[in-house]
Amino acid sequence: xxxxxxxxxxxxxxxxxxxxxxxxxxxxxxxxxxxxxxxxxxxxxxxxxxxxxxxxxxxxxxxxxxxxxxxxxxxxxxxxxxxxxxxxxxxxxxxxxxxxxxxxxxxxxxxxxxxxxxxxxxxxxxxxxxxxxxxxxxxxxxxxxxxxxxxxxxxxxxxxxxxxxxxxxxxxxxxxxxxxxxxxxxxxxxxxxxxxxxxxxxxxxxxxxxxxxxxxxxxxxxxxxxxxxxxxxxxxxxxxxxxxxxxxxxxxxxxxxxxxxxxxxxxxxxxxxxxxxxxxxxxxxxxxxxxxxxxxxxxxxxxxxxxxxxxxxxxxxxxxxxxxxxxxxxxxxxxxxxxxxxxxxxxxxxxxxxxxxxxxxxxxxxxxxxxxxxxxxxxxxxxxxxxxxxxxxxxxxxxxxxxxxxxxxxxxxxxxxxxxxxxxxxxxxxxxxxxxxxxxxxxxxxxxxxxxxxxxxxxxxxxxxxxxxxxxxxxxxxxxxxxxxxxxxxxxxxxxxxxxxxxxxxxxxxxxxxxxxxxxxxxxxxxxxxxxxxxxxxxxxxxxxxx
Amino acid sequence: xxxxxxxxxxxxxxxxxxxxxxxxxxxxxxxxxxxxxxxxxxxxxxxxxxxxxxxxxxxxxxxxxxxxxxxxxxxxxxxxxxxxxxxxxxxxxxxxxxx
Numbered sequence: 343x344x345x346x347x348x349x350x351x352x353x354x355x356x357x358x359x360x361x362x363x364x365x366x367x368x369x370x371x372x373x374x375x376x377x378x379x380x381x382x383x384x385x386x387x388x389x390x391x392x393x394x395x396x397x398x399x400x401x402x403x404x405x406x407x408x409x410x411x412x413x414x415x416x417x418x419x420x421x422x423x424x425x426x427x428x429x430x431x432x433x434x435x436x437x438x439x440x441x442x443x444x445x446x447x448x449x450x451x452x453x454x455x456x457x458x459x460x461x462x463x464x465x466x467x468x469x470x471x472x473x474x475x476x477x478x479x480x481x482x483x484x485x486x487x488x489x490x491x492x493x494x495x496x497x498x499x500x501x502x503x504x505x506x507x508x509x510x511x512x513x514x515x516x517x518x519x520x521x522x523x524x525x526x527x528x529x530x531x532x533x534x535x536x537x538x539x540x541x542x543x544x545x546x547x548x549x550x551x552x553x554x555x556x557x558x559x560x561x562x563x564x565x566x567x568x569x570x571x572x573x574x575x576x577x578x579x580x581x582x583x584x585x586x587x588x589x590x591x592x593x594x595x596x597x598x599x600x601x602x603x604x605x606x607x608x609x610x611x612x613x614x615x616x617x618x619x620x621x622x623x624x625x626x627x628x629x630x631x632x633x634x635x636x637x638x639x640x641x642x643x644x645x646x647x648x649x650x651x652x653x654x655x656x657x658x659x660x661x662x663x664x665x666x667x668x669x670x671x672x673x674x675x676x677x678x679x680x681x682x683x684x685x686x687x688x689x690x691x692x693x694x695x696x697x698x699x700x701x702x703x704x705x706x707x708x709x710x711x712x713x714x715x716x717x718x719x720x721x722x723x724x725x726x727x728x729x730x731x732x733x734x735x736x737x738x739x740x741x742x743x744x745x746x747x748x749x750x751x752x753x754x755x756x757x758x759x760x761x762x763x764x765x766x767x768x769x770x771x772x773x774x775x776x777x778x779x780x781x782x783x784x785x786x787x788x789x790x791x792x793x794x795x796x797x798x799x800x801x802x803x804x805x806x807x808x809x810x811x812x813x814x815x816x817x818x819x820x821x822x823x824x825x826x827x828x829x830x831x832x833x834x835x836x837x838x839x840x841x842x843x844x845x846x847x848x849x850x851x852x853x854x855x856x857x858x859x860x861x862x863x864x865x866x867x868x869x870x871x872x873x874x875x876x877x878x879x880x881x882x883x884x885x886x887x888x889x
Numbered sequence: 890x891x892x893x894x895x896x897x898x899x900x901x902x903x904x905x906x907x908x909x910x911x912x913x914x915x916x917x918x919x920x921x922x923x924x925x926x927x928x929x930x931x932x933x934x935x936x937x938x939x940x941x942x943x944x945x946x947x948x949x950x951x952x953x954x955x956x957x958x959x960x961x962x963x964x965x966x967x968x969x970x971x972x973x974x975x976x977x978x979x980x981x982x983x984x985x986x987x988x
Contacts, residue, residue: 483973523949530956534963541967551971552983558967559919559980562960563910566926569953570903573930573946577896577937582945601941638986705986 369422369430369437371413372445373518376452377511379406383504392497396460399503403456406507410514411449418442418884427888433583434524436665439884440734441518444661447738448654451745452510454862455650457855458749459502464850465544465759471496475644475752476542484547499542505535506650513654517661520669522572522582522619525662529568529626532658533561536651543644545759553642560625560635568622574615575670578605584670585889591673616671616678623666626659629719630689633712637700640708645760648704649748652711653741660718660737664730667722669887675725682723683815689716690822698829703751703762706829707744710788713826714740720819721803724810731885732802735878739787739795739870746863747784749856753777754847761847764833769842774849778837780864787867789830790823795870802878895936902929916968916978920961927957 367374379402386398417423417437427438435441462472476499477484479492512532519525541547541554576582579590580602589595591612595602605611625632640648671678693713700706718740721733754761754770754777761767771778787794800823804816870877902925909922931950938946972978 481970523945523952526949527952527956530959534959537963537967541970548974549985551967551974552985554967555916555971555980555983558964559910559916559923562920562923562964563907563926566903566906566923566930569927569930570933572949573899573933573937576934576946576949577940580937580941580943580945582949599942605937605940641986 363432365432366430366437369417369428370435371417372410372449373435373511373514375410375413376406376449376507376514379403380504380507380511383507387501387504395500396498399500400456400460403503403507404453407449407453407456407510411446411453414442414446414449418446423884424886427886429520429585429888433585434521435515435518436520436584436888437518438888439886440661440664440730443734443881443884444517444657444737445514447657447741448510448513450862451650451653451657451741452506454745454749454859455506455646455654456503457859458646458649458745458752459506461646461752461852461856463853464752464755464856469494469496473544474498475544475646476502477544477547480542484551502539502542502647505539508532509535509539509650510654513658516658517665519662519665520584522575522584522587525666526565526569526572528662529565529622532655533565533626536647536655537561539647539651540639540643543642546642549642550644551642553639556635556642557639564622564625564632567618567625571615571618571620571622574611575619578608578611578615580605584665587670588673588889591671593673612674613677616674617681619666620663620678620681623659623663624685627656627663627715627718628712629685629715630692630712633689633693633715636712637705637708640711641702641704641762645704645748645752649745649751652707652748653745656711656715656718656744657737657741660722660733664722664733665887668725668730669889672725679723679725682719683812686716686719686723686815687818689713689719690819691716691825694822694825694829697826700829701764703764703767703833704748706764706833707747707751710826710830711744713822714788716822717800717803717819720807720812720815723812723815724803724806726806726810727885728806728809730887731878731881732799732806734881734884735870735874736799736803738877738881739799739867742863742866742870743784743787743795746860746867747781747788749859749863750777750781750784752856753849753852755850756845756847764836766843766847767833768836768840769846770849771838773842773846777849780860782834782837783864783867785830785833787871789827791827793868793871795867795874798871798874798878892936892940896933899929899933899936902926902932914979914981916971916980919980920964920968924957924961927953927960 390398423439423442430437462474465473478497480499482489509532512528515528519528537558541551543550579587628636697709721729787796790796790800808816906922906926910919934946934950
């Protein structure tokens, strides 16, 4: 045994045996473009004069996201998502329908996020310069002398754009990861920039820093669980490759060794390892009981970051969760399905009930995102092809609604910045009917009212869950939707049917950036709701994982 | 020595780390406990690597070290800025946001 391991390092002919890895650059183009642009963004921070950085960074970020989206479309058009789905980069990444579909959604959301990040009309002009939602100098103590000097000098944190690109790059890899190591690295690559982005709000920075500390500590805690789960699954199967683990779980490994025969018999390794990896992923999607961070982080983070995080993280994490459950652990279906049933039920119910008690718009949307995670989990438990395609469709619908809703939240302002307390939103529909109507459409979509994307999405996941034999789950889901509809409608009633307060907030007119983000979110919500069939077919044709 | 003992040690270290995260109040100490959990993962990975006689686990362990280093950079930046604005690194003080 010891000789066997030793010879791995000492073998004379090992030099000949190491072959250069074969990388399919064309298949990985979307990810490579985004990560490359992120590195370029860091170089811009180092070499471009301060006054040109904003333009350069915004242009680069938009170009990179659009270029990567074009690459995704090109891959999908040449059949890489359907007939020619394959494993790339020496088995590390899967290029298949779900991966390309989710990468497309993440990139579209990413472009809109760049727009909301770049918005400079909302905050009042400081020292003759237009400023964005991010701190003048994030390292300076809020309210301290260094910060005042930075504000006076007109500094801005343009580093947010490379951070956004790095996070997007990690999210592109996450749903495509085809081994446990890539899964872990992708998780960290998108999480670390998000922790930082949470901390750099221009206003209410104490809350912003607090959100970052909470998100960071809990996020690192959960990724440690994920890593220990990876170690145990590796111990069980002797491999980190998804396909090889699935073979070992199914009981017919390709290369049998005495050590493998020993560990294969140990179900504790498999069950505990699988549960810990699931825990790490459920934390990222914000499912109960791992949801505690969500409201605080969503409230404290700068609102453009919250919108991006709520939309894109959920898409990426559900993609990874689907692949893990459907590719690695289908052999454990009878073990994970009851667990996911339970998680889906408590997530839907607790998310909907706690949302009723909220008095802050951002917290309300945070709890609503928890409830949505429960609805999506109901689709995940279906464990059939319908389950995959309905979850893909729901994620696309949800991402645009969420980003649009948070973009509207950035517009409603008073002297202290964004007025997020619900009481301040009273009578908004009388003062600014257009903005209130747009927000009402987003709320109705979240509630799942027909002719909005939320209805089509909910119908798809509940149908898939019912066909997968989870009828009780569907009943609970419909009840939770009804509870959730109550508080969405309550906000609409508050906006349109109550008297505006004399000292209430005003709606700031944004630049074309935020208008575009909201308009695209609104258009996606209505199109996916009125004519969902094309997109349901698209998700359906993308709904097969490659192994 | 039976390599399984190292797995017991890894599980023990992981548990100590997890308990520390839940019990300790100082953000830096909480973070150190998380690092302990990551190192427990590394010990488990190299032990399994040795048991299976392949290198996958050791490669994962290398990546984990790099990730842990990157996490230290980001984490300390956040915790230090948190401390500088409040003169406290206690996670109990992070209570601006309530229902």
